[in-house]
Amino acid sequence: MSHVTTSARRPRSPRGQGRRLRDELVQAAARLLDESGDPDTVTVRGVAAEVGVAPTALYLHFADRDELMVAVVEERFTEFARTIDAADRGGDPLEALIRRGEAYVGFALAHPGHYRALFGGFDVSDRRPDLADRLQTAGAPAVLALVDAVRRAPDAGRLGGEDPVVVAVALWSMVHGYADLARRQGCWPFMEDIGTVLRAHAAAFQNLS
Amino acid sequence: MSHVTTSARRPRSPRGQGRRLRDELVQAAARLLDESGDPDTVTVRGVAAEVGVAPTALYLHFADRDELMVAVVEERFTEFARTIDAADRGGDPLEALIRRGEAYVGFALAHPGHYRALFGGFDVSDRRPDLADRLQTAGAPAVLALVDAVRRAPDAGRLGGEDPVVVAVALWSMVHGYADLARRQGCWPFMEDIGTVLRAHAAAFQNLS
DNA sequence: GTTGTACATGAACAGTGTTCAGGCAGTAGG
DNA sequence: CCTACTGCCTGAACACTGTTCATGTACAAC
Numbered sequence: 001m002s003h004v005t006t007s008a009r010r011p012r013s014p015r016g017q018g019r020r021l022r023d024e025l026v027q028a029a030a031r032l033l034d035e036s037g038d039p040d041t042v043t044v045r046g047v048a049a050e051v052g053v054a055p056t057a058l059y060l061h062f063a064d065r066d067e068l069m070v071a072v073v074e075e076r077f078t079e080f081a082r083t084i085d086a087a088d089r090g091g092d093p094l095e096a097l098i099r100r101g102e103a104y105v106g107f108a109l110a111h112p113g114h115y116r117a118l119f120g121g122f123d124v125s126d127r128r129p130d131l132a133d134r135l136q137t138a139g140a141p142a143v144l145a146l147v148d149a150v151r152r153a154p155d156a157g158r159l160g161g162e163d164p165v166v167v168a169v170a171l172w173s174m175v176h177g178y179a180d181l182a183r184r185q186g187c188w189p190f191m192e193d194i195g196t197v198l199r200a201h202a203a204a205f206q207n208l209s
Numbered sequence: 210m211s212h213v214t215t216s217a218r219r220p221r222s223p224r225g226q227g228r229r230l231r232d233e234l235v236q237a238a239a240r241l242l243d244e245s246g247d248p249d250t251v252t253v254r255g256v257a258a259e260v261g262v263a264p265t266a267l268y269l270h271f272a273d274r275d276e277l278m279v280a281v282v283e284e285r286f287t288e289f290a291r292t293i294d295a296a297d298r299g300g301d302p303l304e305a306l307i308r309r310g311e312a313y314v315g316f317a318l319a320h321p322g323h324y325r326a327l328f329g330g331f332d333v334s335d336r337r338p339d340l341a342d343r344l345q346t347a348g349a350p351a352v353l354a355l356v357d358a359v360r361r362a363p364d365a366g367r368l369g370g371e372d373p374v375v376v377a378v379a380l381w382s383m384v385h386g387y388a389d390l391a392r393r394q395g396c397w398p399f400m401e402d403i404g405t406v407l408r409a410h411a412a413a414f415q416n417l418s
Numbered sequence: 419g420t421t422g423t424a425c426a427t428g429a430a431c432a433g434t435g436t437t438c439a440g441g442c443a444g445t446a447g448g
Numbered sequence: 449c450c451t452a453c454t455g456c457c458t459g460a461a462c463a464c465t466g467t468t469c470a471t472g473t474a475c476a477a478c
């Protein structure tokens with residue numbers, strides 16, 4: 001696949017700089033993930049070849065392929081949260097929520113590989129509670145930021161009973177589900193763009209106040 | 210693993226009954242998919258062993274592993290649609306929509322393997338437009354039934370602008386996203402149950418009329 | 419220098435999807 | 449009856465995957 005032109009053999013790192021390889025592996029994995037769009041296609045041998053190192057060198061810094069992927073997720077989650085937050089700078093709180101949703105889906109469609117690694121859940125939960133914990137703590141800030149944005153909306157209380165968490169879960173489910181369904185547009189041709197969908201709901205909400 | 214106890218070698222089918230093996234393979238694949246909950250773990254060798262046949266015998270009836278999975282999806286989609294429709298027998302249209310959503314998520318959580326095969330989209334779209342077409346035509350009735358249920362709701366027009374398709378996409382995205390996020394509960398502990406989420410939205414909708 | 423160890427490699431194992439040549443058995447034509 | 453055909457199925461093998469183990473290499477300290 002993609003015939004990764006086994007880049008020139010990387011020069012050996014000096015004594016204390018072993019962690020450099022770790023970073024290069026994470027970056028290479030993230031790059032391949034972004035190119036392919038499918039976490040399953042980013043392979044140990046592919047990542048190693050991209051860095052210019054033997055496949056086994058990966059196991060000096062990661063116990064598993066899973067652990068490498070979790071490292072990638074931890075790194076990409078910060079950029080994901082930054083992208084969402086950048087779309088929500090003040091203004092009408094309800095409109096800000098919509099812009100957050102558009103940015104959310106925009107990220108998911110622009111970087112499907114990264115998004116699927118973040119929220120696609122490559123089933124690491126079984127037998128690896130440590131990795132599941134790392135995934136949760138990595139993603140928590142992004143989720144909490146959404147709950148906060150909901151809480152700032154004046155009509156939040158009326159949008160979904162009393163609990164802003166319920167509203168946040170509803171919106172999160174909607175954008176995540178939309179992003180996941182829209183990924184393969186060929187299958188479901190009648191998907192409107194997410195802005196239309198969100199604005200329709202927002203219109204319903206605004207009629208409430 | 211599951212150590213599939215290579216069942217006794219299946220007796221050879223008589224002359225014209227070759228299609229029997231095809232059906233047995235689909236059923237075995239569906240069974241393994243339901244047990245594991247992960248489409249990736251249903252393997253050609255595993256399915257063949259479950260039926261009691263050599264792995265290569267599968268290629269007499271399916272060009273790919275993908276084609277086998279599509280056959281499973283086509284079969285399970287009918288039961289999925291039947292489950293959803295069974296939850297929507299008359300009554301208040303809005304409450305019927307909520308019951309459809311609960312049944313949707315119920316199916317997804319009760320049979321995660323089947324659900325993921327149906328809507329998880331095991332990335333068959335590239336290079337195989339024929340399989341993508343079969344997936345779309347298999348799933349279309351279920352989607353159209355949802356659009357119809359939305360259209361029957363008296364306030365549908367006000368729920369999402371004028372287009373019931375927009376409302377359907379919003380609800381579909383929400384239940385699909387919820388089902389996908391709730392699958393790994395360990396990661397996101399604060400997911401309310403889908404009934405609460407849907408009813409919160411329904412309350413907002415009912416306030417409109 | 420010698421030695422120790424951090425950094426890295428090559429060969430190999432079990433698993434995956436898939437291909438290909440071959441064989442077995444029952445049925446149709448002579 | 450008997451030959452030959454063909455539908456049903458198998459075994460060995462290839463390329464790929466994640467992972468382990470024994471090996472090696474080169475730098476840094478003593």
